[in-house]
Structures are given as structure tokens and as C-alpha cells.
Amino acid sequence: MHNLLDSLPATLPLIQSGTQTWSRPALQQRIAQLRMALLARRAPRAPVAILADNCPDWLAIDLCTQELGITLVPLPLFFTPGQWMHVIAESGVQSIFCAQPQQAGALGFPDAVACEGELRLCEGPLRAHLPLPDDVQKITFTSGTTSTPKGVCLSTGQQWEVARALHDGLCRLGVERHLCLLPFAVLLENIAGPYTAMLSGATTICPPLAETGLLGASQFDPQVCLDAIARYQANSIILLPQMLQALVAVAAPDEPRIRSLKFVAVGGAKTPARLIRTARAKGFPVYEGYGLSECSSVVALNLPGAEREGSVGRPLAHRQLRIAADGEIEVGGARARYLGQAATSGAWLGTGDLGHLDADGFLFIDGRKKDILITGFGRNVSPEWPEAALLGTGRIAQAVVVGDGQASLGALIVPLSAQLGREQIQAAVDQANADLPDYARVLRWMPVPPMSSADGLVTANGRPRRPAIHLHFQQQIASLFTPAEQTT
Incomplete structure (x- = not known):
């Protein structure tokens, strides 16, 4: 991480929100402050949770935990308090970053650790927990097919491997400004957004989600979103299918508010080919992809000059795909590990999705082996x-x-x-x-x-x-x- 930041110009605006702009020195200074606070905890190497809206501090905390080799556990804002408590107990979290100390206290972390900034660090009494492997930097919990979400353990290397593959596929587009429309607790935005932007030398724009139109897990105001795209002159965004559908419904032909866009990724659930055609007719440069948390998000993606209608694209450069005898999509080179379980030892990871590959290697999703519903906002529900x-x-x-x-x-x-x-x-x-x-x-x-x-x-x-x-x-x-x- 040090090498990446050091390679970027000191004057480049790396991270922006509605009220802040951080250059490389500002980000490095904030990381240094966070490092001191994390090491001052009662359990300086224990996992730390983060419960917060999108903001520059969220990204600084993410990068700081990577430098220190500390496990970060994002708590999605759309989880219930009961789900938060389950995640905290399962992952052995000993402290939490959040904007409201009283909220930390309600979750069992009443004691403040000296740490100025938008997000405060709070801790509680030491709790017994199972040790995590040294290379687990992030535990991402899915939206939960049941009331008890399942944690996927990821290393720093796994996450940046995906970001580098995305950067390699998108670098020729000249993206300079990425606007974050999904929560950072969602792995898709976390990796495909800010990480890829940093590798590209682009600015990550991360205002509070309400300012870009997203409220809760499934309330979305497309007019607010279109206004934000225009206000920040975004070159790239990531959408869920239902968000794209809402934007297309209100956008005018040749919508002037989206003229700055160069790349719109859509994923999280299957996107109808007709919707993508309609979106493009209105000026959205949209491309569908496919991924899963076990593979650090994106696995396949359509790209300009390498796309096929109805498909989710070809696999990224570091991935291989094959179709099992029963039609299940399997991913090669994925070392999946669930919290509390050993890492998968097989060379191929079953996805639970059914699909097929055409003669040119484009992946088509045909359905799911199980009964899991995926809403238009990408939430998995049993x-x-x-x-x-x-x-x-x-x-x-x-x-x-x-x-x-x-x-x-x-x-x-x-x-x-x-x-x-x-x-x-x-x-x-x-x-x-x-x-x-x-x-x-x-x-x-x-x-x-x-x-x-x-x-x-x-x-x-x-x-x-x-x-x-x-x-x-x-x-x-x-x-x-x-x-x-x-x-x-």
C-alpha cells in the first residue's frame, strides 16, 4: 500500500466527499493517526469493525488495517441490530469505528479510544474469540440468506488482485473520477470502486449515500442520483440492476446529466438484456458483470470492445471458468474461506449458479441451483x-x-x-x-x-x-x- 500511495502525485485529489478533498499527503497523515489509535487499543491486533456511511475516513481505515495486518469487519448499515451482534460475536471484534459513540456503546463498545476524525474508535471489555489466520484482512458478510449472515475471509492480496485485473481492463478508458453509489460495506463497490480508482490515479468521490440517492437497502431516488453524477462530473459508477432500471425510467433521451460517464458497471443480480439496450439508447455506457464474495467480488465483466449481449462478459485475466456436468459455474484459482472453516482445497470453486460459456468464452447465467432469491438491489434472501x-x-x-x-x-x-x-x-x-x-x-x-x-x-x-x-x-x-x- 505504501508503494502505491508513494507513486501517486502529491497534488492529486485522491478522495473527495461533499465537504472534503484529500490529496496523497492528507490521506497518509490520516492513516498515520489511525495507526496510532489502533495500536493503542487494549487488544492492538484484534479485529475491528466499521459501521458507517460512505466517507473518506472509511477508506483511510480500510487502508490502515491493511498496512497493519489487522482484520477489518464492515457492518452493513442495512443489517438489523441483531445481525450486527451476530457478526461481532462470530468475528471476534474487539472495537468499532462509527460516527456515533452511543451506537458503539449499544453494541458493547462503550469506551472511547483517542482518535479524532469523522469516525470515532470505541472498544469494550476483552472478549474471548477464535484466532483468525494471519492473512485475513477483511471479513465480508453477505446480506444474509437467513437471519445469520455468513462471513467470507479475504486477504489483502486477493482484493487487490481483482482491482488490478479491473484496472488492466479499463485503463484505456481514461477514467479520472469515480463516483461511489453503493455502500463501501458492499465488496463490489469497495474493490471495484476505490481500489481500482487508486490504481488508475483517479479520484474517488464518496459523499454520504443519501446525497447520491440511495437510502437503506432498497430505496433509491434516481433524480437525486442523476443530479449527483452531473454535479461531480463522474466518469464511472457501479449500479445494481434495480438502480439502473430506475435511472433509465426517468432519464431523458441523450440525458445531459450523464454525458461525463465513460463506464457504468452493473452487477449483483441478473440484468435483463432489454434493460441494457434501453439504457444505452439513452446514453448510459453500461456493461454487465458477474461475481461473488468468495472470489473477492468480480469474476467476469463485459468491456468496451469485448462484450456480448445477454452475457456477463469474459472472466477477468486472473480467473478461469468452467461448467460442471450439472451446469454449475465453477471458478478456478479461487481460494475461498468461510469464517470458522478451513479454506477450500479444491482447484475449482462451485458457485451455486448455473450457466454456460459460448465459443468465445463469454459467460451466460442460466439460473441458480438453490432457491435463493436475489432482489433487484442485489440482496440475497432465502x-x-x-x-x-x-x-x-x-x-x-x-x-x-x-x-x-x-x-x-x-x-x-x-x-x-x-x-x-x-x-x-x-x-x-x-x-x-x-x-x-x-x-x-x-x-x-x-x-x-x-x-x-x-x-x-x-x-x-x-x-x-x-x-x-x-x-x-x-x-x-x-x-x-x-x-x-x-x-x-
């Missing part, structure tokens, strides 16, 4: 999770959650009693949603007749047969996501 919450209200006999690729989730609901009215069912849905993070809440629902094993819609023990249900209720499911026919 349908059993909100379904359990719905069933737990005591007023719903059966529930099947749907919404793959949609902005929010919907549900087919069988009331416990035929006498329950719409208001009572909605109250049950509201009750279930109260215990779920916003990306896992059910915002649309429709009553349906009881599903039985006799009609092939559930197994003998009552588990839903999802493909059969989706086929049987395909019109009802489609109507859930048709604006004019939404139930709620």
Missing part, C-alpha cells in the same frame, strides 16, 4: 426466512415468498382462517416485516387457495415445491409486480 416470519404471526397458514430480480419481495398467502379479512392479513404481514431488515420484507401479497401434497404443490411434510408453485400461480405472481394490479 425465502424460508420471511416465510417463517409470516407463519409465526399465527394468522397465516401457508406462505410462499417470491420476487427474484424485483425491487422488493411479494408473497402468496393462505390465511389461517377464511374469516380473516384483508386488513387482518395486512396486519400480520406488517408484524412479520417488523422483525426483518428492509431487503427481506414482503411489500406485496396475494391470497391464494390452500396448497396440498395432493395437487403437487407441497411435499408430504408441507415444504413448498417451488417450481410447481411458480408454474401453477404464474399469472398471480406476475400480477404482484405489475403496478396497476399490486395488491398493497
